[in-house]
Amino acid sequence: xxxxxxxxxxxxxLYLERIAAADRGPDGLNSxxxxxxxxxxxxxxxxxxxxxxxxxxxxxxxxxxLKDNIDTADGMRTSxxxxxxxxxxxxxxxxxxxxxxxxxxxxxxxxNLSEWANFRSSRSTxxxxxxxxxxxxxxxxxxxxxxxxxxxxxxxxxxxAAVAVGTETDGSIVCPASTCGVVGIKPTLGLVSxxxxxxxxxxxxxxxxxxxxxxxxxxxxxALAGPDPRDAATGARDAVFAGDYARFLxxxxxxxxxxxxxxxxxxxxxxxxxxxxxxxxxxRQAGAVLVDPADLPASGPYEADELEVxxxxxxxxxxxxxxxAGPGAAVRSLAELIAFNEEHxxxxxxxxxxxxxxxxxxxxxxxxxxxxxxxxxxxRLARAEGIDAALxxxxxxxxxxxxxxPAWLTDPVNGDHFxxxxxxxxxxxxxxxxxxxxxxVSGLPVGVTFFGAAWSEGTLLRCAHAFEQATRARxxxxx
Numbered sequence: 496x497x498x499x500x501x502x503x504x505x506x507x508x509l510y511l512e513r514i515a516a517a518d519r520g521p522d523g524l525n526s527x528x529x530x531x532x533x534x535x536x537x538x539x540x541x542x543x544x545x546x547x548x549x550x551x552x553x554x555x556x557x558x559x560x561l562k563d564n565i566d567t568a569d570g571m572r573t574s575x576x577x578x579x580x581x582x583x584x585x586x587x588x589x590x591x592x593x594x595x596x597x598x599x600x601x602x603x604x605x606x607n608l609s610e611w612a613n614f615r616s617s618r619s620t621x622x623x624x625x626x627x628x629x630x631x632x633x634x635x636x637x638x639x640x641x642x643x644x645x646x647x648x649x650x651x652x653x654x655x656a657a658v659a660v661g662t663e664t665d666g667s668i669v670c671p672a673s674t675c676g677v678v679g680i681k682p683t684l685g686l687v688s689x690x691x692x693x694x695x696x697x698x699x700x701x702x703x704x705x706x707x708x709x710x711x712x713x714x715x716x717x718a719l720a721g722p723d724p725r726d727a728a729t730g731a732r733d734a735v736f737a738g739d740y741a742r743f744l745x746x747x748x749x750x751x752x753x754x755x756x757x758x759x760x761x762x763x764x765x766x767x768x769x770x771x772x773x774x775x776x777x778x779r780q781a782g783a784v785l786v787d788p789a790d791l792p793a794s795g796p797y798e799a800d801e802l803e804v805x806x807x808x809x810x811x812x813x814x815x816x817x818x819x820a821g822p823g824a825a826v827r828s829l830a831e832l833i834a835f836n837e838e839h840x841x842x843x844x845x846x847x848x849x850x851x852x853x854x855x856x857x858x859x860x861x862x863x864x865x866x867x868x869x870x871x872x873x874x875r876l877a878r879a880e881g882i883d884a885a886l887x888x889x890x891x892x893x894x895x896x897x898x899x900x901p902a903w904l905t906d907p908v909n910g911d912h913f914x915x916x917x918x919x920x921x922x923x924x925x926x927x928x929x930x931x932x933x934x935x936v937s938g939l940p941v942g943v944t945f946f947g948a949a950w951s952e953g954t955l956l957r958c959a960h961a962f963e964q965a966t967r968a969r970x971x972x973x974x
Contacts, residue, residue, distance in 0.1 A: 496545065502538070502556075503539070503542050503545070506557075506558060507538040508538075510558050510655060510656055510657075511534065511603070514527050514530060524630065524636070525627065525628050525629060526630050526640075526645070526653070526655065527560065527606055527607065527650055527655060528563050528574075528576070528604075528605050528624075528646065529571050529604055530604035531569065531571055531602050531604050533569055534604070538601045541599050541601060552598050552718070553741070554598040554599055554718050555598070556601060557599075557657050558601045558656050559595060559658055559715070560647060560655070560660070561605055561606065562608050562646065562662055563575065563624075564692060565589050565591065565660060565692050565693075565702065567588055567589070567592050568584075568586060568821075569602070573693065575608070575610065576608050576610035576627050577625060577626060577843070578625045578825075578835075578843055579824070579825045579826045579832055579835045579836070581626050581823075581825075582825070583821060583823040583824040583825075584822050584823050585691065587691065589688075590723045591688060591691070592691065594721055595718055600718065604656075606644070606650055606659060607622065607624055607627035607628070608622075608627070608642065608645055609624065610623065612662060612664065612693070614851055615849050616849060617850065617910075620847065621642030621645055621671075622639055622641070622642055622646070623846065625839075630649050633649050633653040633675060634938065634939055634972045635902060635939060638904055639904070639911065640675050641673070641902065642670065642911075643667040643671075644659075644667050644705065647659035647661040648661065648672050648677055648679070649671070649675050651675070651677050651706060652675040652676050652972060653972060657706075658711050658712070658714075658715045659704075659705045659706075660702055660705070660715070661679065661703060661705045662692060662700065663699075663700075663701060663702075663922065664695040664699045664700050665699060665923070666922065668680070668703050668930075669928055669942075670898065670899050670916060670918065673898035673899050673941055673942030674902045674939075675940065676972065677705055677969075678708060678711070678931055679705050679712070679930045680703045680705075680716055680929050681703050681918075681927060681929075682701050682703050683950050683952065684698070684701055684925030685701075685726070686719075686720045686734070686736070686950070687701055687702045687720055687721075688721070688725070688729050689701065689702075689728065690723055694808075694812035695805060695809050696804060697728075698870060699801075703719070704716050704719065707969070709929075709956060710741065710960065712929075713741050716952065716956075717739055717741070720736050722734070733949065733950065734950065742953075743953040743960070744956060745960065745961060747782070747961060748960060749778055749783040749961040750781065750782030750961075751783075752958055753889070753891045753892050754893055754894070754945075754958070755891040755894045757790055757791060757896040757920075759790045760915070760917035761897060762915075763914050763915025763916075764914055764915065766937065767900055767941050770934035770936060771933065773933075773934060774933040774943045775787070775895070777966050781961055781962070789894065790885070791881045791884070792880055792885065796876060797873045800869040800870075800876075801922075803865065806851070806854050807855070807863070807865075807869075808861070808866075809829075810856060810858050811861050813855075814828050817829070817831075829852060829855065832852065833849060833856060846910075873923050874924070877926075878925075882921070882926055882946070882947065882948065891947075892954050893955055894945070894947060895945055897942075898918070898942035899942075900941065901939035901941055902939050917946075920946065924949075926946060926949050926951075927947065927949070927950070927955055928944050928955070929944065929945050929952075929955045929958075930942040931943055931968075933966070933968050935970070940970075
């Protein structure tokens with residue numbers, strides 16, 4: 496575009512054509528739940544700005560897809576995939592959307608997701624929503640894209656947009672990115688504002704980039720990240736907003752890096768272990784110093800506490816969001832949502848129920864000692880006695896582990912078949928993680944995750960980019 500060989504409008508129209516060809520219809524990916532009717536007009540405005548010498552930065556004129564739990568005050572709905580919000584129009588852009596618009600990005604559309612970000616049932620099928628149907632994996636359409644940012648991962652993998660935004664509470668960026676063969680960044684809690692994002696839990700929720708390369712993901716992160724006076728987490732005293740994350744991208748960035756191998760998160764799949772063995776060898780060849788093993792002193796025992804925290808916060812946070820939702824919302828509380836789903840059971844719950852909703856509704860206020868104690872244990876075990884302790888003990892720059900297993904067959908009768916992964920420590924701690932394609936198991940992509948201390952996105956991007964450049968492991972899906 497800078498050289499004048501392509502316009503933003505032409506690029507946007509090419510992506511819209513590709514969405515129509517590859518995503519729609521009975522054999523399509525079903526990853527895009529809605530396209531923006533204003534996308535071409537916005538792109539034309541960005542072209543006029545560029546022609547006048549006013550390009551705003553690396554995202555100027557770049558089409559971006561957003562997960563359908565991110566508010567946009569435009570002609571699109573924000574539904575979390577639910578029929579209860581199928582006609583909901585947000586009153587204002589989410590803070591991250593405003594930042595994207597200010598950076599010159601073209602909001603291309605919304606992506607399908609696991610309904611309510613996969614926090615309705617423990618027997619859910621990832622990538623399915625009542626509004627959007629089932630998203631498919633671009634490497635094998637009968638297999639699952641993982642969730643809950645299923646559509647964002649699948650769409651970017653299949654080149655339906657340059658980049659996409661997903662959200663994560665625990666694994667919802669990392670898993671679909673790995674399973675769909677792309678890069679995903681789960682930022683430190685507070686790097687990206689949560690205002691205007693339909694919540695699960697404020698202690699773990701964050702939006703983040705999904706892209707085909709680390710460089711593209713870094714460019715998107717620079718636009719998303721920034722303080723917001725309405726979100727206290729972005730005002731943390733130790734917050735680090737790097738601005739231009741591309742400056743961390745060094746192809747020789749693994750040389751001298753001390754990486755701890757979190758062996759507790761290996762062993763769930765022999766094919767994944769083989770891919771990771773090759774990945775670790777590539778890191779060593781690129782100059783990294785591997786400390787193996789460097790397991791977290793407290794990996795695992797906080798998982799029951801994590802669910803307790805999420806149940807309490809989901810009730811409080813969703814009630815607050817729905818109470819102020821815009822026009823078209825059919826419900827204004829979690830209690831009303833539960834009743835709506837029962838009334839529309841045939842369309843909303845044909846495959847799985849809403850037992851997590853019901854458990855959350857039964858919880859008390861956030862002043863309950865059960866919640867406060869569980870949250871304190873989570874933070875202590877995941878942070879001070881977990882990631883921080885491992886980094887300090889072994890003098891590490893980051894930890895590495897397999898992101899998760901290869902894609903499973905989509906099975907609406909029995910639900911997901913998730914065999915293992917490493918997302919929980921960083922998710923519970925609120926610390927950053929970056930997953931990068933590492934290889935394939937029977938033609939299905941799997942990733943490696945770099946995770947580390949709070950606000951260490953620069954370090955993780957440096958390591959992830961160097962690994963990506965050394966291995967070039969990603970192969971585009973046959974689609």
